Amino acid sequence: MAPRRMRAVVAARAEAGEGVAAFVLKDPDGWELPPFRPGAHLDLYLPGGLVRTYSLVNDPAENDRYVIAVKREAQGRGGSAFLCDRLAAGDEIGIGLPRGGLPLGPQPQVFIAGGIGVTPFLSAASALVRQGRRDVMLHVIARGAPPLAERIAPLVAAGLAQVHDTRAGLRPLLGDLLAPFAGTGAAACCGPAALIDAFEAATRDWPADRVHVERFVPPPLEAPREAQDYRLVLARTGGEIAVPAGASMLEALAAHGIDIPHSCCGGICGLCKVGWIEGVPLHRDRALSPQERETSLLACVALSAGPRLVVDL
CATH class of the missing domain: 3.10.20.30 (Beta-grasp domain)
Structure with missing residues (x-):
């Protein structure tokens, strides 16, 4: 069965960091949009048959909009370039129903984000804070000002986020960031491959159901020996x-x-x-x-x- 597609209109577009554009998508007729879980993904249907997937960054309580942030990748496959260079306020675009989301349980939650990898965790942190949760910490590692700094700032002010500028110093040791949560908490990471490798090494002894990873680029895959014609x-x-x-x-x-x-x-x-x-x-x-x-x-x-x-x- 083909996924359901909808039409959305770009209600607003704004620069959200170096090479990053944020888009507010709404129903063309002003209707409420289908609900989504914290950290859910949204498929965008682009010209030429391209389909690209982005994390929703806004609070799921905002039922009249989907907000995504796109980093322009000059060496990418064309999707981010189209969105950042050509999609403007007032344009219409095809979207799918929101999919998936982060497995947020009752445990204390720590999020490790590298640059634009902050996107799924902003939605999750907003939802947890709205529920009155204070056992949340978002660590954002970026060179200079992070993407979506305006959305991160309230969490920093509330003591629920820290920004680590690697232009000003070395990347923090992930073991140190994770240590307060190691006994009873859950951890998630999104960012470049090197950051994810370090995160997986630091959480190697954690229960598997308390560790979550989201990747920008698929890892290399080899066919296992049991694969058959x-x-x-x-x-x-x-x-x-x-x-x-x-x-x-x-x-x-x-x-x-x-x-x-x-x-x-x-x-x-x-x-x-x-x-x-x-x-x-x-x-x-x-x-x-x-x-x-x-x-x-x-x-x-x-x-x-x-x-x-x-x-x-």
């Missing part, structure tokens, strides 16, 4: 597709005229989620929860450990 069976149409071991299911479907919405092609955004019915999928994604993997897979990275895999297509 398989027949991909389409349950709704009865079609079958031969897929070699290690090959992309997404590309195999596209070659047979079945277009699955996708963006990252590396298992981190979750847009290409497909239900599976029979077989033994090999899930290599970084987006689905263990519960979601029991019934769904991401077509961009999933493989098969058996000779037959039946999907809900």
Whole structure:
């Protein structure tokens, strides 16, 4: 089933840091928008068939708007350049329903953000503060002024955020930032690969359900030894597709005229989620929860450990 798409209008556009633009999206007719969870993602449908995914930065209590922040990546695939260079107030754009969100439990929460990686944590921190929570700390690591500084400032003033300027000094040791939360807290990180590597090393001994990572760029993936050639069976149409071991299911479907919405092609955004019915999928994604993997897979990275895999297509 294709994801639901809606039209949104750019109600406002503003510069939100060096090379960063913030966009306020609203319903063209002024209706309330579908609700979203703290740290949820929003898919934007761009010209030329591009789909790009961004974190919502505003409080989920704001039901009349979605706010995203986009950093222009000169070496990117064109999505951020289009948004930053050409999308203006008054323009319309296609969007999907908000997806996912951060797993915020009752534990004290610490967020580690590198630069534009602050986006999902602003939404989460706003929601927690609105609930009266004070056991929250957002650490923002940036070179110079951070993106979305105006949204971070109230949290800093409340003692719930710290900005670490690496132009003025060395990057803080993540172990020191995480130490107050190590016993009973939950931690999340979003940012460049080097920051995520350091975060994963610092939380290696934490319970897995109290550690969350969001990535800008998919990590390198290798096909595991148990991956097999398989027949991909389409349950709704009865079609079958031969897929070699290690090959992309997404590309195999596209070659047979079945277009699955996708963006990252590396298992981190979750847009290409497909239900599976029979077989033994090999899930290599970084987006689905263990519960979601029991019934769904991401077509961009999933493989098969058996000779037959039946999907809900």
